[in-house]
Amino acid sequence: MNPGPATAAKLIDQGAGRCALAGDLTLATADRLWNQLHATGLLRTATHVDANQLAKSDSAGLALLIAWRAVRRKHGGDLAITSLPGRLKALAHLTDAEEIVSG
Numbered sequence: 770m771n772p773g774p775a776t777a778a779k780l781i782d783q784g785a786g787r788c789a790l791a792g793d794l795t796l797a798t799a800d801r802l803w804n805q806l807h808a809t810g811l812l813r814t815a816t817h818v819d820a821n822q823l824a825k826s827d828s829a830g831l832a833l834l835i836a837w838r839a840v841r842r843k844h845g846g847d848l849a850i851t852s853l854p855g856r857l858k859a860l861a862h863l864t865d866a867e868e869i870v871s872g
Contacts, residue, residue, distance in 0.1 A: 776792040776793045776798075776824060776825075777792055777793070777798050777801060777802075778790055778791070778792045778793055778794045778795075778798040778799070778801070778802040778823070778830075779791040779792045779822075780802060780805050780806065780809070780811065781822075782809065782811065786814060786815055786816035786817060787815070787816065787817045787818075787819075788811055788815050788817070788818050788819070789818065789819040789820075789821070789822055790802075790818060790819070790820050790822065790823055791822035791823065791824075792822075792823065792824055792825075793823070793824055793825040793826070794820075794823050794825070794826045794827075794829075794830030794833065794834075795825055795826060795827045795829055795830055796827060796828075796829035798830075799829040799830055799832070799833045802833060803833060803836075806837065812837060812840055813840060813841065813844050813846075814846075815837075815841070815848060816841075816846060816847065816848060816849065817848070817849045817851065818834075818837070818848060818849070818850050818851070819851050819852050820834075820850060820851065820852050820853050820854060820857065821851075821852035821854075823854050823857070825856075826854060826856055826857045826860075827856075827860075828860060828864075830857065831857055831860050831861060831864070831866065831870070834850055834857075834870050835866060835869050835870060838850065838869060838870070850870050850871070853870060857870070
C-alpha cells in the first residue's frame with residue numbers, strides 16, 4: 770500500500786517567538802523545514818512551537834524537534850514544544866526523549 774506523497778511540513782510564524790507546525794514532519798520533509806527555520810531566524814529565536822496540526826511524523830521529525838530545542842539552549846534560550854501528536858509522544862517515550870520534547 771502506497772501512503773502517497775508527503776505533504777510538506779508547514780511552519781506558521783505566529784509572532785512574538787511563537788510558531789506552529791502543520792502537515793507532515795517526516796524524513797521526506799524535515800530537511801526542508803530545517804532550512805526554513807534557519808532562513809526565517811526561528812531556529813534561534815522561537816520560544817514556543819505548537820505541534821497540534823501535524824498530520825504525520827516519524828523519527829526524523831522527532832530528531833528535528835530535539836535538534837531545534839538543542840540549538841535554542843545553546844544560544845541561552847529554550848523551546849517549549851506543545852501538543853505533540855500521539856505518534857510523536859510514543860516515539861519520544863520509546864527513545865527516552867520525553868523530557869527533551871516535553872514543553
